[in-house]
Amino acid sequence: xxxxxxxxxxxYPPFEYEVGKEKxxxxxxxxxxxNPIYFDRGAATEADFRDIPAPPMFAVVYSAGSFAxxxxxxxxxxxxxxxxxxSQEFEWSEPVCSGDVxxxxxxxxxxxxxxxxxxxxxETVSTNQDGAEVVRGTWTNIVRGVS
Amino acid sequence: MxxxxxxxxxxxxxxxxxxxxxxxxxxxxxxxxxxxVGLPSNxxxxxxxxxxxxxxxxNAAGGDPRSLKRLSVQFRGMGFPEQxxxxxxxxxxxxxxxxxxxxxxxxxxxxxxxxxxxAELETS
Numbered sequence: 001x002x003x004x005x006x007x008x009x010x011x012y013p014p015f016e017y018e019v020g021k022e023k024x025x026x027x028x029x030x031x032x033x034x035n036p037i038y039f040d041r042g043a044a045t046e047a048d049f050r051d052i053p054a055p056p057m058f059a060v061v062y063s064a065g066s067f068a069x070x071x072x073x074x075x076x077x078x079x080x081x082x083x084x085x086x087s088q089e090f091e092w093s094e095p096v097c098s099g100d101v102x103x104x105x106x107x108x109x110x111x112x113x114x115x116x117x118x119x120x121x122x123e124t125v126s127t128n129q130d131g132a133e134v135v136r137g138t139w140t141n142i143v144r145g146v147s
Numbered sequence: 148m149x150x151x152x153x154x155x156x157x158x159x160x161x162x163x164x165x166x167x168x169x170x171x172x173x174x175x176x177x178x179x180x181x182x183x184v185g186l187p188s189n190x191x192x193x194x195x196x197x198x199x200x201x202x203x204x205x206n207a208a209g210g211d212p213r214s215l216k217r218l219s220v221q222f223r224g225m226g227f228p229e230q231x232x233x234x235x236x237x238x239x240x241x242x243x244x245x246x247x248x249x250x251x252x253x254x255x256x257x258x259x260x261x262x263x264x265x266a267e268l269e270t271s
């Protein structure tokens with residue numbers, strides 16, 4: 001089964017995520033963050049944040065609602081039994097803080113085949129309530145045994 | 148600037164990370180399922196390990212998360228709970244605009260589970 005690249009360029013509707021202090025706490029705790037700015041509003045504002053900031057990799061939390069429908073889109077046609085997350089990039093701009101409303105749009109950037117493996121590259125672009133870009137993600141999933 | 152971080156995710160870490168991130172893929176949280184699909188045990192979320200690489204770089208830059216401008220990683224070997232992960236990195240390039248490029252990797256039990264990671268940090 002060769003890869004079908006027809007979905008390249010497809011863009012999905014925006015997904016809105018409202019960032020909350022307790023979700024940041026839960027995430028920060030899970031990844032082992034101990035900086036008080038993630039737990040204490042006073043420490044956050046003292047460090048010149050508008051409110052409690054999200055750790056950089058919290059990007060996966062607010063991007064997921066936009067990214068998942070693209071990943072599972074039958075038109076993209078990924079065979080999940082054979083898929084691995086190959087590589088990941090994030091490029092951060094404006095900090096994300098508790099109370100922000102983040103809107104993420106996912107698009108299929110590239111689908112290609114090399115050495116019997118399919119490469120599925122997605123891009124997520126997340127912006128805040130003021131329209132400022134907060135993060136841009138490039139998600140590369142590799143599917144083995146496509147030919 | 149030197150990047151170094153050691154962390155040992157406990158047995159239930161993948162469950163906490165699943166809850167925090169929303170990724171409940173059973174290969175991360177169900178040992179029986181993981182074995183059924185040919186894995187030695189349940190495996191860590193790659194994005195959890197990437198978060199350790201991010202944390203190591205932010206700490207090296209002084210602890211301000213705003214200093215991390217970009218991070219790219221390649222996931223290779225699988226990571227497992229209850230084994231120490233070591234993140235190390237060193238400055239590869241100092242740019243004229245004051246940003247540095249740090250080449251980073253994460254290793255566990257002799258396996259490089261993240262390699263060719265590149266962090267772009269703003270140092271003040």
